[in-house]
Amino acid sequence: MVETKSARQRTNSGPGRLLIAVYLLFAIAATSRAGLQLATKFDEAPVAYLLSGVAALIYIVAAVGLARAGHTGRRVALACCSVELVGVVAVGILSLVDKDLFPDETVWSQFGSGYGYIPLVLPVLGLIWLWRTRRAPA
Amino acid sequence: MVPVTSVGADSPVDGIVATVPIVLSLLVAVWALVAAVRHRPPDRMQFVGLAVLEVALLVLSVLALVAVGGGDRPGEPGAFFGYLVTLVCLPPLAWVLARMEPTRWGSAIVCAVCLVAPVVVVRLQQTWEVLGG
Numbered sequence: 001m002v003e004t005k006s007a008r009q010r011t012n013s014g015p016g017r018l019l020i021a022v023y024l025l026f027a028i029a030a031t032s033r034a035g036l037q038l039a040t041k042f043d044e045a046p047v048a049y050l051l052s053g054v055a056a057l058i059y060i061v062a063a064v065g066l067a068r069a070g071h072t073g074r075r076v077a078l079a080c081c082s083v084e085l086v087g088v089v090a091v092g093i094l095s096l097v098d099k100d101l102f103p104d105e106t107v108w109s110q111f112g113s114g115y116g117y118i119p120l121v122l123p124v125l126g127l128i129w130l131w132r133t134r135r136a137p138a
Numbered sequence: 139m140v141p142v143t144s145v146g147a148d149s150p151v152d153g154i155v156a157t158v159p160i161v162l163s164l165l166v167a168v169w170a171l172v173a174a175v176r177h178r179p180p181d182r183m184q185f186v187g188l189a190v191l192e193v194a195l196l197v198l199s200v201l202a203l204v205a206v207g208g209g210d211r212p213g214e215p216g217a218f219f220g221y222l223v224t225l226v227c228l229p230p231l232a233w234v235l236a237r238m239e240p241t242r243w244g245s246a247i248v249c250a251v252c253l254v255a256p257v258v259v260v261r262l263q264q265t266w267e268v269l270g271g
Binding site for chain 1: 217220224227231235238239241243244246247250251254
C-alpha cells in the first residue's frame with residue numbers, strides 16, 4: 001500500500017501504467033479506424049482520414065514513450081502529448097468554424113466529443129504525469 | 139457520447155447475447171473502481187470477472203461468425219470485424235496489465251478497460267446495422 005511520492009518515479013508504473021493502458025486503447029481504436037478509412041474511402045475526406053492516421057501514430061508513439069520510460073522515452077512522450085494537445089484544440093476549433101474541412105469525424109473533431117472528450121483530457125494528464133515524475137532538481 | 143440505437147431483430151449481436159457482456163463488464167468496472175478507491179490491488183474477483191467477461195464475449199463473437207457463415211452480412215464489414223477483434227482482446231489486455239501492476243492502479247486499469255468494452259459492444263451493434271444518413 002506504499003505509494004511512492006518520489007519525484008523520480010518512473011513513467012511506466014503506478015498511475016503511469018493506467019495512462020499507458022488508455023493510450024494503448026486509443027492507439028488501437030485510432031489505428032484500426034484510420035487504417036480502414038484510408039484503405040476503403042480515402043477520396044471521400046482525405047484531410048480527415050490523414051489526420052486520423054497521424055493521430056493514431058501519435059497515440060502509438062506516446063504509449064511506447066511512456067512505457068519505455070528513461071530519458072528518451074520521456075522526451076518522446078513529452079513531444080507526443082504536446083502535439084496531441086495542440087492538435088485536439090486546433091482541430092476542435094477548426095471543426096467548429098469550418099465544418100467542410102472535416103466532412104467525416106476524426107478522433108479530434110469537436111475536441112474529441114465522439115470519444116467522451118478523452119482525447120482532450122489525455123494529453124493534459126500525460127503532461128501532468130511527466131511533470132510529476134520529472135527529475136528532482138539537484 | 140455514443141447513442142444507443144435499436145438494432146434489427148435479425149442482428150446476431152443484439153438482445154441477451156450483448157446485454158450479458160455489457161452488464162458483466164460494468165459490474166467488473168464498478169468492483170474494480172471500488173478496489174482502486176480503497177487502494178486495493180486487483181483481487182481474485184476482478185480476474186475471475188475478466189475471465190467470465192471474455193467467455194461472454196467469445197460467445198458473442200461465435201454467434202456473430204455463425205450468422206456471417208449463414209449468409210448474413212454486417213452493414214460495415216470492415217469496421218464490424220475490427221470491433222469484434224478489438225473486443226475479444228480487451229479482457230486479456232486488462233488481465234496482463236493488471237498482473238504487471240499489483241497496486242491500486244492495476245484495479246484502475248481493469249476499471250478503465252471494462253468501461254470501454256460496453257462501448258465497443260454498442261459500436262458493434264451499430265456497425266452491423268448501418269443506419270440511414
